[in-house]
Amino acid sequence: MSKGEKxxxxxxxxxxxxxxTALYMEAHFGDRLTRNQLAQMAGLNPEHYSRLFKTYKGQSPVDFLTELRIQAAKLLLQRPGITVKQVGRMVGFDDPYYFSRRFKLNTGAAPSAYKQEKPLRVVAVDYYGHIRALGIRPVGVSAGMVGLRGLLADWSDDALDVGIDEFPYYDSDATDQLKPDIVIGPPSWLQRGQCGAKVIEVDDKKDPLYIQFKAIGSALGLxxxxxxxxxxxxxRALELRNRLFRKMEGQTIAVFRVRADFLxxxxxxxxxxxxxHSLGLTPPYKLAKQFEINGSYHSTVINLDxxxxxxxxxxxxxxxxxxxxxxxWADIQESSVWLSFPAVRSGNIYQVDVHQWLAYDPLSIMAQMEEAAVLLGAGIEGEEYE
Structure with missing residues (x-):
């Protein structure tokens, strides 16, 4: 046998x-499972197991298991005569408060609200993640908008894609046929009075949590x-900040995006x-100065030099x-500029999924915050999965 074949x-x-191990989790998600137990089944040490699991399954073991449990819980909550506490135990959460917290983090709604609420018929031309954080699952979306993959890839389970590739980026006739109660998106895209629906206009240049999210909540009475x-x-942000404080004191962090045509x-x-914002980490000096000039600084195009x-x-x-x-990207990693960069020399390079990190909504920001904390050694990756 050759070396390559081996x-x-x-x-x-x-x-x-x-x-x-993934199949085992699917069959036994209601049991008490830990990373150490799953790693032992695979014959690997826990750290190596987590890295390989994310490589092959696209998410960490804890996220995979949590998703299985939450999906099962959503189905069980629709059954009459079953309590939230019973559902939590059936899907592997002994602590009802922890179950409620995890369910809300993943779906945007408390289990009790998910069980009782009659959903509004909403078309999300944009802000899909914002309304999901409020427990609303839209009947229509413009799927070309950023943020509908990765963390929020399940939009197609419920919603019709009403998106088109030209302004206003949604099909008004397809939207009308859905008979929505509400249509939500940036002001310049929406047609007032459309099919009798309430129109919620949200400025896409504003803070996603403290302006956009609050505006949507106010318009919906939530x-x-x-x-x-x-x-x-x-x-949660404060807890993670405290964990990171000593580890990251005096150190800087940046986000570098690689595209074929530009960086x-x-x-x-x-x-x-x-x-x-969330973790209070320190940007490089040049970016810090840009933030002082522009409090809402998107990005700058650079060349490798x-x-x-x-x-x-x-x-x-x-x-x-x-x-x-x-x-x-392969060429960059061979360059002298890259090899001499401080984070490269110290081994502090973290590659993340573009779809999950481009999303700019409450649920995605929370998930990005959690992932960043894990990557920097202050998250919950090694804690028990319950």
Missing amino acids: TTGTKRLLKDRIEE ERQVEEWLRNYEE QMYGNQIMGYSLY ELPFFRADHLIVVVQPDEETRQV
Whole structure:
């Protein structure tokens, strides 16, 4: 057997082991499971198991297991005569308060609200993640909008795609046929009085949590739910900030996006919000100065020779998932500019999924914050999965 064949065989064996644990989770999600237990089943140490699981399944073991449990819970909650507490226990959560917290984090609604609420018929031309954080599942979406993959990829389970590729980016006739109660999107896109629906206009340039989310909640009469969600978010952000404080004191972090045609350093809005606003981390000096000038700084296009101007101790890397970009990324990693970058020399490079990190809504920001904390060594990846 050649060396290449042996390597291929080893990879296939490891993938099969990961798949076996995934199938075990699907069959036993209601049981008490830990990462150590699953890693032992795969014959791997826990850290190696987590890395391989994410490589082959696209998400961490805890996220995979939680998703299985929440999906099962959503079905059980529709049954008459069953309590929220009973549902929690059936899907693997002994603590009803922890079940409620995890259910709300994943779906945007408390289990009791999900069980009782008669959903509004909403078409989300944009802001899909915002209304999902309020427990509303839209009947229509414009699927070309950023944020409908990754964390929120389940939109197609409920909603019709009414999106088109030209302004106003949605099909008004298809929207009319859905008979929505509400149509929501940026002001310039929406047609007032359309099919008798209430139109909610939200400025797409404003803060996604404290302006956009609050405006949507106010328009829907759900101010209390918004405030409760923000309170939970702030408590979790503070907890993670405290965990990161000593580890990250005096260190900087940046977000670097690689595309085939150009490179970008991201600011404190999309992709940077969870780092700089949520976790209070420190940007490189050049970005910090940009933030002082512009409090809502999106990004700047750079060439590779300009990368040293954004020297950072930690670097989150976002690579477009196409072959041309992957080749550009491979070339960058061989360059002297890259190899001399501080975060590269110290091994603090973290590659993340572009779809999950481009999303700019409450649920995605919360998930980005959690992922960043895990990557930086202050999250909950190693805690028990319950």
